Amino acid sequence: MHEKRYWIAWNLVRGVGPKRFAALLAHFGGAEAAWHASPKHWRNVVGFSEAVSKSRLEITEADIDLAILHAEAAGAVVVTLADPDYPSLLRYIYDAPPVLYVSGQPNFMEPSIAVVGTRTPSPLGRNIARRLAAELSEHGITVVSGLARGIDTAAHQGALSGKGQTIAVLGAGIDVVYPAENWQLSAKITEHGANVTEFPPGTAPCGGNFPARNRIISGLSLGVLVVEAGFDSGSLITAEYAADQGREVFAIPGALGNSLSKGPNMLIKQGAKLVEDVDDILEELQLPDRYKASNTASPPTSGRTLEARIKELLTIRPVHIDEIARLTGLDVARISAVLLDMEMDGVILRMPGDLIAKA
CATH class of the missing domain: 1.10.10.10 (Winged helix-like DNA-binding domain superfamily/Winged helix DNA-binding domain)
Incomplete structure (x- = not known):
């Protein structure tokens, strides 16, 4: 736990992301050694600027204790890249988060499919997301999404009605439910899957967090299904991450002229697998029941x-x-x-x- 404590500590430092943290580990041989090094030695690490050094010096041992306490109060465990139970699919993406806060009882060994889309779906889109997520869950496939309003919420709800589990990847701290109206859904997810985030406890949801969150949604999954999305939807960022990570991209086709169909239809033109029912996903990924x-x-x-x-x-x-x-x-x-x-x-x-x- 002592070394893990300093993985958590570096997670609190502004400006230290996956690549910079990996550079620190390589240079100092461990998180604790890097933490206790002098600013003079930090400057030998590529990208470790004066601003990052100042941010590091602002974090005290009491701040680390408080972060651990808040994670425990939220019922979360901390999983790092050094742990054997770190999600295997996520481990191999190029910018895997060094630290995950996990609330629930997930089985990261089960095959996973992400179901994402607009926050303002049509009734049809909402029903499609809920039904496909339920069918994936019935086949023992974990449904991953982002707990957002709209398609994400429908996907989690559908998955909870099946036999499998669902994982919500958060754009905030593990102790922050966003949107707030999903607090009951979030509680149910911890009973049948997990809430997961790379952000320290207490982190408020802000716009810059969600693109980073999206790479974890795709990274945990064998493929990403986009149900409804406009051209400006964050779910298209998730699909782009999936393609970059070597994962499959799936899309539900929509009517011409419907703004919520523009995203999926564009993905299909770019080579995404057109999905009409759950068998299209199972067959493409060769997933058994x-x-x-x-x-x-x-x-x-x-x-x-x-x-x-x-x-x-x-x-x-x-x-x-x-x-x-x-x-x-x-x-x-x-x-x-x-x-x-x-x-x-x-x-x-x-x-x-x-x-x-x-x-």
């Missing part, structure tokens, strides 16, 4: 039978070894032995963090 699989799976009796069963479960999208164990009904030790043979045969790819994918 994980709840159906877990309910019908019978434990294999031999290594070769188990190998065949694992091959059925795997796609090109990585899955955690614990998830394979859950779906097959066997312990991780036995699964690991079979995976070793499969890896030697070139059938699977083993990735950092015990993630497995079809070769």
